[in-house]
Each structure stands twice: as C-alpha cells, then as structure tokens.
Amino acid sequence: MMQVAGKAGAVLRIDLKAIRSNYRLLQGLLGSAQCGAAVKADAYGLGAIPVARALLEESCRHFFVAHLEEAISLRPHLPVEANIYVMHGSPVGYEAEFLEYGCIPVLNSAQQVLAWRDLAVKMQTRLPAILQCDTGMARMGLSPAELQQCLASSDFMQGIDLLYLMSHLASAEDQAHPMNQLQLQQFNAVRAAFPGVKASLANSSAIFLGKDFHFDLARPGAALYGVAPVAGQANPLQAVVHLQGRIIQTREIPAGAGVGYGASWRSQQASRIATVAVGYADGWLRSLSNRGVAQIAGHTVPMVGNVSMDTITLDVTGVAETHLQPGALVDLISTDNTVDKVAARAGTIGYEIITSLGGRYERTYSN
Template sequence: MDAHHATTLTIDLEALTANYRFFVDHLAGCACGAAVKADAYGCGLERVAPALAAAGCRHFFVATLDEGISARQVLDARAEIFVLNGPVAGSEAEFGNHALLPALNDLGQIERWQGPAVLHLDSGMSRLGLPPQEVAILAAEPERLGGIEIRYVMSHLSCADEPERPENAAQLALFQTLCAQLPTAPASLANSAGILLGPQYHFDLARPGIGLYGGNPFAARANPMRQVVRLQAKIAQVREIDSPQTVGYGAAHRVTGPSRIATLPVGYADGYPRSLSHKGFASIGGVRVALVGRISMDLITLDVSALPPQAAQPGNLVDLLGGDVDIDELAAAAGTISYELLTSLGQRYRRRYLGRTADAVPS
C-alpha cells in the first residue's frame, strides 16, 4: 500500500481467471460465459472483462443497455454481450449500434425486435422472462418469432445455492418442457452454483457470476473459489479510554474498563454497511478484532485492547474484507449476502489490480 493512500482495494485478476478456469473444467466442453453486470460485481468492468476475455471467455452478461455499451468499449468483436433486462421501448437501435444481444423477456419485447436475441423463459423465479402461458402462445403462433434469430434460450435458477432444494429439479424439468415447445436452439440455465449441481444443468452455455469474484456459490458448503477482493485500511488514530466513556454516534458503545480504540477511515459512504455496527470484525496481523460503536459515513472504530500496543498503531494495516476476513461470513454478520458487499464497494479507495493482464497497474 502506498504511503499516501489510507485505504486500498486490491482485485486479483489472476485469481479471477483461475476461478473462471475452475468453472470451465467443471463444464467439460460446454461453453462458459461470465456475468459482468454491476461493474463486474463492483470489481471494475474495464479491467475484469478484458481479463476474462484473455482467459478465453466469449460470452458476457450484463443487466442494462448502458452496461452493455460499456462492455463493448473494452471487448472486441469476438465477444457476445447479452443484456438481461432486454430492450426498453425505443432503445432497439442502440443494441444494433453496439452489437449487443438482448434477452427478450415478454411478448412486447418480442414484437418490437428483429434480429439475433436470447429468449428468456421464466421457469420459477416469477421475475423477468416468458411465463409458460406466453411460451404456449409462441408455440401456437410461431410467426411471432419470424424475424428473430434465437441464439440461446435461457432461464435462471432460484435455489441453486442450496442443492437439496426440490425447486432445482422442478425448474430443470419445466425449462426442458418449455424449450421443447420452441424452435430448437442452444440453451443456458446454470449460474455459479448451477454449474456445480451437475452436468444435467449445464446445457450449452453456463453463466457463472459470484463464484468468479470469490464468493461461495453454495450457502452451506466450503468455498472452492479463490479470493479475488481484499480491502485494507490504515489505522488513523488510537485512543485510550476508560469507563464510563463511550464510542461513536449515539454513545452506542460504552466501555467497561481500560480500552484502546482504533479509528479507520472507512464508512458507509465507502460501501461498508452500517448494519455491521456492533457486529462487524476485522483482522490485524491475523488476529480478529471487533468493530464497536456505530459505523459513520467516513469512519469505523475497532476495539484493539487485546493486541499488543505495537500491533495497533497509526499507519498499521487492517484487513476489512478478504485476507483473514471471509466475505461470506462478513456478509452474514451484516444481514446480507456477498453480492451486496461487492457491488456496494465505493469509489474512494485506491484500487490496485494484480495479475498479468493487469500488469499490476493501479487505477
């Protein structure tokens, strides 16, 4: 960490591409794409997408048209970029201008579209996608698809992170039934966890997301993925206080005896969730320390009383995410999931990218 930077977010692109190859190996010949929506899960689309392309990825999934345009700016013509939310009425021309492929989610989008696209089927999520009754309409009126080149038929698993859930098999069966009613086309169903459910979920193209970025694909199993993200901050100040003194807004933490409190320059404005107040934890030299008091906009406070004084001095590094702080455990403490922690990462950190495709150049 540079001397003049108080906080650094490190993204390990070599670990990211190793995670991509992990999924490729599990797919045994099925194509492996990548979800790079939400600025590549907070890790930086302009760095992540080219790194994945260099690893052999040719299929990229974003949520919105604007994300698709950003992805096209850093990916060459070999990359297929799919926009999951589909075309908003009046935006169709922009898809062609930037060589983007929409996921068509309803009959209205299908009616307005001409050209290559993905048909998105709702197999049980009840969000986006054509429900069974609309698939039945397409089967009965195939001329509705006359001007569309169906590149893929896709759906999305709702419970793949819990392999024992019966919804997984039910969605698989319904997806197969719906696909059989439509013109023959390659199919895509599996996300990160779906890939690990087994080959029956693989079809022709898989779309890993959270696993690429180091999150655990499963809710209650050991994480097989390599760590990609590490957030570190330098201690700004250490205070020695004693009862009945308090820490932070609302005097919400009252010490019960002599204590040392370290303040770090990270807060909810940086995406460090306020819900971790009194619940969060960090690591200093491999030793876990508790977050005390309320998280404020720019600062958090840690109880470092159990550490030797020399281990917690101004300027010393603290791991807040990654390193010895597991992203899924921290997310659970915050009452959320790793996806939200990653996609909330702020812009005030100094960002550092590691790996050959990044040339270790900071942004």
Template structure:
C-alpha cells in the same frame, strides 16, 4: 506461497490512500477457468453486470476475455457498450432486454437483447421488420416470477409455424430461484420445466445455471452456464466450503489510536459502553464506502438480535468493531493487540484473505453480492495481473 495482496511497489497514491482495494485479476481468471471446468460439456459465459460486481468491467472483462470467455452477460445496454472494446469478438447479452430509444446502442455495439416479455417481443418484431434479421435471446420464467415469458407462451412461440423467420433466438434461458440450496425441491421443478423448453426450441443453445446451478451437476448445465459471484470469490452454495480463490482485499487506514476508560461509551447513540480500559483504532471507512451500518458492533436493529458485528484484521489478529459504523469512520477494539503491532497510519483488513467476504456479509445480515456491488468510490484501486 507469496501473499499476492502484500504490495510494496504500488503507486504512492495507493500506498497512502485512506481506503485501498486490491483486485487480483489472475484469481478472477482462475475462478472462471475453474467454473468452465465444472461446467463439463457446456460452455461457460461470464457475468459482468453491475460493473463486474463492483470490481471494474473494463479490467475484469478484458481479463476474462483473454482467459477464454466468449459469452458475457450484462444488465443494461450501457454496460454492454462499455464492455465491447474489451471483448471484441464476444457475444454480449443484455439481461434487461431492449426498449424504444435503445436501438442504436444495441446495433452499434453488437449487443444481444434478452427478450423477457410479450411487450418486448412485440417491439423487437417490429424493429426487425425495419432493420432485418438480428440475434436475440429469450428468457423463459420457470417459477422464479421475476423476468421471463410465461412457460406456456414460450412453448406456444416455439410451436408457432407462422413465427417470422426474422425472429432468430441464439439462446433460450431461465434462472434458478434456489440454486444456492441443493436440498430445495424447486431446483428439480424448474429443471423439468426448462427441459420442456429446451426440447421445444431444439437446435438453439439453452442456459439455466448461474454459479450455484453449476454445482448442482451436469443435468443443470445444458449448453451454456453463466457463472457470476463465483468468479469474484464469493460463495455460490450455502453450507459448503467455498472452493473459489479470494479476489479482493479491502483495507482502511487507521487515523487515530486512542485510549478510553472503562464505563465510557463509543460512537453514536452511546450504544456500546466499555467494560474495561481500552485502546480504540478509528479507521477511515464507513457506510458511504459500502461498509454497511449493520456491521456495527452495537446500536443498530440487527445487532439487537444478539448477533456479533464485524471484525477487521490487523497484523494477523481479529479485532471487533465497536459501536455504530458511521458514514466515514468505524471504531475497532485493539486492546488485545500488543502495542507494537498497531499504530496510527497502519491498515485494517476489512475484506480479504484473512477476513472472507461472505463472513463479513453474514455479520451484516446480507450476502457477498451486496458487499461487492456496494463498494464505494473512495477506494484507491490497484489491479494484480497474471497468476501466482
């Protein structure tokens, strides 16, 4: 199979950029189709909040819409307004709900608020009394203790015969706290609570599972699933092989290769002292670009635990980061590479097919979600369309 990320016909500004990010839209579409298949009888939505996890809500949203997604979730109304032209017939749910001053954004862009509190519900009911019926979703807390109506309040609302007919929820949803851990007993506890919610709101679509919950099996699927991180190639479940296609390749230009003697130090704080004569590749990436400081080889708090720092990949060889990651620059040890395999101006793969997203995230003590959503603005981007 051809390496989709080896691009030779991209625009000159991409081929020469200090930082490059290649985004495979075909892989995103395939990942959505995979999650739709795994959702069984349930429909699969697409979660595109946080600018489609940092990859561009316009391009990603349009790709997913063309792949067949007709339900989308965003975090805030501005994201929904941006998405609307690219998903013209889709339902777009706004997870933060609606607040005074946002009414025009919702109604002008046909967005569906996810009501998550009694305060929001009261405001929504007052708004409906002025504007007439309009769909909404209800978020019910089943144990996460983040957003959502308390379970008892939601059940009471379902049974309230005096509930105005203008309150027209098209979806009732909740969210799993431990879906990424199939062994957690909390998954079953939340499922049983949500089953009560589903029964109380009979005839209304219900949704419990994001990416991880889909892998828990059909009981958790209900009517609509909400895949997010899996669409972007990230691991949804801990401790199992990730079945999703790789979506991105992030690369940094090597600005300089320098020789350094054993006993000399590298980067801020002189925290790494070279044990041998070394060749060092200084790459044009740092924490301003989402290449987190905790990816440093040495000299930051997490590294004091003895965990190794990040690796990059050059010419198929892994090369470790040395010393501290700085705002704009990171140093990689290329001593063990043949001299003819790396030179000034080459690129080091930071994240991609040879350097998996979640492996990099673990090296930073975080998760793939944070790595993706933290991608900085300095990456020159190119989007790959279609399928392999």
C-alpha cells in the same frame, strides 16, 4: 473517482489471477458446455473492464450485463467476436442501439420480442437474441401463459436468430431445494417447443448442481469473484477481494465510556480504540455495527460502536502500539475474514458486500 496511492482512506486489492483461476475451475466443471461471465454491475463492483480483459485471456467470449448502458460502456474494450448480452433486454424504443453498439438483447416479454421482430423485418435481416422464459422465479422472462400465446402465432419469432433459450434458478445455492428440479423440468418442457435451439440455465451455484443443469452456456458471476457457491459447503474458489482500511488515530478510553453515534457500545474496562477510514459511504454496511471484525498483525479485533458514514471504530486493546500508527492498514476482507464471513456478520450475502464496495478506495489489480 480515482484515488492517489497512499492518500485514500482504504485500499481495495482485486486479484485478477484468482478470477482467472476461478473461471478455469468452473469451465472444468462444465465440460463441453461454454462458460460465460456475468460482469453486470461493473463486474459486481470490481471493475468490468479489467475483469473482462482478464477473462478474455481465458478464452471467455460470452459476457452478461444488466443494462444497455453497461454494454455500451464495455463494448469498446472487447473484440468483435466477444458477445455482450443485455439481460434486461431493450428499453422501449432503443432497439436500434443494439445494432449500433453490437450488443445482443435477452428478450423477456412479448413486447420485447415484437419490437425486436419488427426491427428485423424493417432491416430485412435476422437479428440475434436470447429468449428468456420464467420457470418459477416470477421475475423476468415470458410467463408460461405469455409463452403459449406467443407460440400460437406462427410469425412471433420472424427474423429473430435465436441463439439460446434461457431461464434462471431461484434457489440453486441450496442443492436440496425442490425448486431446482421443478424449474429444470419446466425448462426442459419449454425447450421442447424450440427444437435445436441451444440453452442456458446455470448461474454460479447451478454449475455445482451437475451436468443436467449445464446445457450449452453457463453464466457465473459471484463464483468468479470468490463468493461461496453452495450453502453449507467449503468454498472451492479462490479469494479475489482484499480490503484494508487505514487507521486515522487511536485513543485511550476509561471503563464505561461510550463509542460512536448513540453510544451503542460501552467499554467494560479501560480500552484502546482505533478509528479507521471506512464507513457506510464506502459500502461498509451499517449492519456490521458492533458485529464486524478486523485483523491487525495476526490479532482479530472487534468492531465497536455504530458504523459511521466515513469511519468505523475498533477495540484494539492488547495490540502492540507499533501496529497502530496513523496510516497503518487493518484487514477488513482477507483470506481469513472472507467476503462470506463478513456477509454472515452483516446478515446478508456475499453478493451485497462486494457490489456495495464504494468508489473512494485506492484500487489495485494484480494479475
């Protein structure tokens, strides 16, 4: 839903220059390996089309989405030499759609492999694909048993132009987690069955695990959008998201007054409360109730009461009246109150915060 400037309850600013800078940093860490981009879920909620166009200017040519429909929507906005990979593979019976729209499936099961192979045989051509193997996440990709069964068939890859062998790490953000090395060993064991085939293992966090994890193509997502890639370490990436909510009104309340649904917060003293036009319908999670903060003219103010569908309430006692006029903007996500800090207060991860940001914001892009 398009919002008219100044009429929306909040403003979401997305810094495409920062995304480009983050991409360059990641590509620099990868050396000779190529840096792709995960733009699934509408580029983590930030807009797949403007984000992909910005990354094209940084010579990115590998884009990953989750669903075929996402690929179909993105395809007209990218040049033919840019690859769009569909990580969930083909929905049953829709294999031909990949040819029509110039997309490449990530094959995750024997059923998907066979369907893609059958189409290649029928078309009497070789069709490009990525093959994903499960190395310990137990989510998608051919299981070890399924892979062995497929390898036992001499024609199981007939007609398939295998671009990359792929897997996904379960705990890459925790650099000391033993699963990282175990999955790397498993992945290298699988690669032995596909000599000469390029490989892709690294997501955002795995890029920071070192060159053993880089292989030929990395698939960063959240790191491009400013989310911290390594738990417990300083974030080397630039902030991308700046969210501001508009004040609707303010009011004075006496000591002991309740605020919001359920009166989950009560004032200890006479206080001033500002109501801001952002709520859980906008992706401002209800778990931030009585836990979140905002910033107004250099003041950090607490969010008090439960998050409502369309509003939050802030204790702005002590903030000058000049900063509290109806329509004034308060910072909810900023360089100081980062996506990761908001996520920590909400008891979640930065990924959920940015992908939850709703459609009612006035969105602006800077480049």
